[in-house]
Amino acid sequence: xxxxxxxxxxxxxxxxxxxxxFPLGWYRYRNYTIFAATCIPMAIAAVELLLGVxxxxxxxxxxxxxxxxxxxxxxxxxxxxCLYFAIYFAFRFGWVGRKIAAGRIGPISKPPxxxxxxxxxxxxxxxxxxxxxxxxxxxxx
Amino acid sequence: MQLIRKxxxxxxxxxxxxxxxxxxxxxxxxxxxxLLGPSELMSSGLSYSRAHALASSPVGRLFLIAVLTxxxxxxxxxxxxxxxxxFGHAVAPIAAYGAYTLALFGTIATVSAVLAL
Amino acid sequence: xxxxxxLKFEVLRFRPETDKEPVFESYEVPCMEDWVVLDALNAIKDxxxxxxxxxxxxxxxxxxxxxxxxxxxxILTCAAFVRNYTGTIRVEPLSNFPIVRDLVVxxxxxxxxxxxxxxxxxRKLEKDVAEGEYRQSPExxxxxxxxxxxxxxxxxxxxxxxxxxEPEFLGPAAIALAHRYNLDSRDEGNAERFETLNDxxxxxxxxxxxxxxxxxxxxxxxxxxxxxxxxxxxxxxxxVLPKKSFA
Numbered sequence: 001x002x003x004x005x006x007x008x009x010x011x012x013x014x015x016x017x018x019x020x021x022f023p024l025g026w027y028r029y030r031n032y033t034i035f036a037a038t039c040i041p042m043a044i045a046a047v048e049l050l051l052g053v054x055x056x057x058x059x060x061x062x063x064x065x066x067x068x069x070x071x072x073x074x075x076x077x078x079x080x081x082c083l084y085f086a087i088y089f090a091f092r093f094g095w096v097g098r099k100i101a102a103g104r105i106g107p108i109s110k111p112p113x114x115x116x117x118x119x120x121x122x123x124x125x126x127x128x129x130x131x132x133x134x135x136x137x138x139x140x141x
Numbered sequence: 142m143q144l145i146r147k148x149x150x151x152x153x154x155x156x157x158x159x160x161x162x163x164x165x166x167x168x169x170x171x172x173x174x175x176l177l178g179p180s181e182l183m184s185s186g187l188s189y190s191r192a193h194a195l196a197s198s199p200v201g202r203l204f205l206i207a208v209l210t211x212x213x214x215x216x217x218x219x220x221x222x223x224x225x226x227x228f229g230h231a232v233a234p235i236a237a238y239g240a241y242t243l244a245l246f247g248t249i250a251t252v253s254a255v256l257a258l
Numbered sequence: 259x260x261x262x263x264x265l266k267f268e269v270l271r272f273r274p275e276t277d278k279e280p281v282f283e284s285y286e287v288p289c290m291e292d293w294v295v296l297d298a299l300n301a302i303k304d305x306x307x308x309x310x311x312x313x314x315x316x317x318x319x320x321x322x323x324x325x326x327x328x329x330x331x332x333i334l335t336c337a338a339f340v341r342n343y344t345g346t347i348r349v350e351p352l353s354n355f356p357i358v359r360d361l362v363v364x365x366x367x368x369x370x371x372x373x374x375x376x377x378x379x380x381r382k383l384e385k386d387v388a389e390g391e392y393r394q395s396p397e398x399x400x401x402x403x404x405x406x407x408x409x410x411x412x413x414x415x416x417x418x419x420x421x422x423x424e425p426e427f428l429g430p431a432a433i434a435l436a437h438r439y440n441l442d443s444r445d446e447g448n449a450e451r452f453e454t455l456n457d458x459x460x461x462x463x464x465x466x467x468x469x470x471x472x473x474x475x476x477x478x479x480x481x482x483x484x485x486x487x488x489x490x491x492x493x494x495x496x497x498v499l500p501k502k503s504f505a
Binding site for chain 2: 419420423424456457458461462465488489491492495496
């Protein structure tokens with residue numbers, strides 16, 4: 001840096017202005033904020049599942065009671081909302097995964113074939129696994 | 142806060158792993174257990190004996206611990222950044238300590254619930 | 259020859275010697291059909307208000323000087339065609355940067371962040387010129403070429419919501435540039451950039467809003483570079499990977 005630059009006094013600046021439309025005003029920022037907020041419904045679903053595991057450990061009565069509470073309309077609605085945001089999260093998160101897999105990570109310059117298949121077809125990869133989980137839980141095979 | 146910042150790669154790796162686990166398994170679990178659990182369709186699959194057998198098997202225990210704890214850590218990290226987006230950097234310490242403490246509670250609760258199966 | 263159309267512009271003005279804070283001023287500018295916002299700003303300065311200050315140079319999207327907010331969105335004004343906007347066109351300086359004057363922002367922090375990632379080939383031993391050039395295959399070039407396209411226009415910094423609340427965040431361009439050099443087969447400076455990147459305000463401040471990649475005029479996709487850098491850096495931090503280029 002030349003001494004002339006160092007000595008030139010700076011004029012007072014106006015403070016930096018925030019990006020327009022954040023967090024909810026503009027559609028892309030809004031989508032990002034919704035994506036960030038998915039942590040809450042997902043955590044709620046995880047806590048409910050945890051309570052289910054705890055009920056399972058307590059015995060048959062606790063398990064039946066827990067399943068009965070799940071059928072309350074309020075909880076049904078809540079869980080439907082949690083499902084929506086869990087799926088929204090899955091697809092947007094899959095998009096991040098594809099970005100990471102697109103380039104070199106250390107010695108791996110291209111993602112291995114199984115991962116790249118999942119990357120190319122999030123619909124295939126995610127939905128397949130959801131169906132597998134559903135089938136296992138229901139004992140349908 | 143320095144401690145939190147020193148361990149940033151760990152928080153992010155847990156976030157990433159938890160995110161993949163959540164993306165792969167959470168919707169299936171929500172549909173199968175939380176939404177359709179009480180229904181006729183799942184009544185034999187999720188009967189107490191079968192559910193308990195599935196959950197208390199070694200694979201089942203591992204699955205439950207992995208899925209629930211990783212989802213908790215994922216949500217914690219995401220919640221921390223969500224708070225930063227909404228409220229700015231002033232809340233950085235409480236957002237970080239609060240979120241990860243909650244995840245820690247979740248982890249302890251999960252492990253003890255699974256061990257009690 | 260087509261007639262110029264009168265278009266309304268609202269331009270944010272800030273004169274530090276007289277204004278306490280920035281204020282919008284309206285101008286009616288006769289614009290040709292194929293004009294860009296930069297043409298209109300130059301017309302304002304030439305014919306209507308010579309006190310307007312704005313940066314520009316190449317007027318063809320390669321110098322990165324003319325980045326501003328047009329209707330709230332960061333864009334190179336030489337690439338913002340007036341026919342794509344309806345109604346009053348609002349022009350403001352880039353967000354997330356202090357305003358020096360009118361549409362000119364203080365980019366000092368941006369430049370310091372770029373410098374801090376050591377964006378040059380670092381080698382332990384330079385090859386003697388007589389030994390010839392450093393050879394690099396097209397495949398090796400492809401690995402980092404996209405990330406080398408940055409023109410330092412700072413649109414990504416204006417769009418980043420993390421920078422809005424944390425001005426110390428390294429930012430998309432700097433991190434993408436660091437990753438570009440870490441991926442370069444000729445470079446051996448991965449370990450030197452590690453500390454700067456592996457900071458709460460470095461890589462780990464990014465929350466993948468992806469706005470940086472959406473506004474980038476050169477399709478650098480800094481968000482993608484940052485996520486790849488995060489995984490690489492995390493594995494290096496765990497000592498699973500050594501701190502070097504594998505390209």
